[in-house]
Amino acid sequence: METAQSHEPATPGAFTAFARFALCGGGVGIASSFAVTALASWIPWALANALVTVVSTLLATELHARFTFGAGGRATWRQHAQSAGSAAAGYAVTCVAMLVLHQLVAAPGAMLEQVVYLTASALAGVARFAVLRLVVFARNRTQAAASVRTAAPVYAAVARTSADPAALCRAA
Template sequence: MKPLPGKRCEVAASAGPGPVTSFVRFVLSGGGVGVLSSFAVPLLAVTMPWAVSNAIVTIVSTLLCTELHARFTFAKGRGAGWREHWQSAGSATAAFLATGIAVHVLHLVQPSAGPPAEQLVYLGASGLAGAGRFLVLRLYVFAGRPARAVHPSAPQASASRVLAAA
């Protein structure tokens, strides 16, 4: 659409929160779910193998966190789409492997390791994997789309219409 003479086009960019704000939000939402997950894994592991309980908790927490990250961490103003869920699942798979390998190595090094040691190793591996996930999510999965030109005569969504639709 060409601008009318004397009219200028504005650029609509999907500006999200800065890196520090989004990291704090990531720690609060993703970290909070991660800490809750770290208690859920050993509880489930009482009734099934640890790796299976870790996989179940990882899947459920990834779905929840992807929605939280879309809406809160990176402030997309909408829930996550299928693309974001699949890409987030890829980074969660890497986190799952990191936590599983870390606990497996713990048991190789110290076969009699109990729940407190497992918890410590699991949380440490989760923290490192979480930092990597933050970078992947911020730089790739939820990265802003290229800005597009908006013609001044194009219809704009008013705040009242947006709130009414929510």
């Protein structure tokens, strides 16, 4: 019997993909924080943050395409653009959260600012994971599902037995 072999890598499950997303995104995020600090010693902080954000989003998208979501290769320009959009939305969420905090609390302490920022960042991260998994890198799952749907149907043979349980026991 001949079996069809797929050359595409298996798509990881949601839990595995989320763990990989957190590892890749977290690693890039930590590296980015050091890069912004170092770069800001030479150029204005806002410019350093913008440059690092662009580079880190490109790097994270490549890692997500190759490792997190099992796309099996480099990210396309479409995936980079959609990923950048989701990163920009996450950036906006954290900015709004900090703006609201400063509207509600006249002089928030560093601890409260960190709690609000990290909470907003975590919520944005979960939403970003969903967008990347369900939209940006969903193409492979859609193609795999389409190939399963177009395969020849398999019919199962069902043996009819007596509805009498006692008869089933006697037959055994």
